[in-house]
Amino acid sequence: MISANGLSDPVLKEIDRCLTAHELIKIRVFGDDRADREALLHDICTKLQAEPVQRIGKILVVHRKNPDQMGAAKTAPGLGTRPASRGGATVPRRHGAAIKPHGPSAALRNKV
Numbered sequence: 001m002i003s004a005n006g007l008s009d010p011v012l013k014e015i016d017r018c019l020t021a022h023e024l025i026k027i028r029v030f031g032d033d034r035a036d037r038e039a040l041l042h043d044i045c046t047k048l049q050a051e052p053v054q055r056i057g058k059i060l061v062v063h064r065k066n067p068d069q070m071g072a073a074k075t076a077p078g079l080g081t082r083p084a085s086r087g088g089a090t091v092p093r094r095h096g097a098a099i100k101p102h103g104p105s106a107a108l109r110n111k112v
Helices: 009-022 034-048 067-074 104-110
Strands: 024-026 053-058 059-064
Touching: 009 024, 009 034, 009 059, 034 053, 034 059
Parallel strands: none
Antiparallel strands: 024 059, 053 059
8 A cells, every 4th residue: 555655665665575476466545646646656667677557546456577486386296287087087968068977976877
């Protein structure tokens, strides 16, 4: 939140910390002047190498990629290795689509 005191150094550091942790954040501005909010958005993006995403009234949405998180996501263990759902077999549906049966009655349907 940015109060009437404007964009102080502690507020800028907190925005930087939040962008590092979350990449996409919303910032509430407690000011009624639209031009001041536009200037704040420009200052934040310039000082923190971020991109403006959207302005909705007194809410500013800002994005900044975090290269450390991108590398961690690529090397995360178990990525893309979800266990198969129970049932396993697909049952043909009308019009060529298939569904996966679930529950104990699924085994009975596959035997019939």
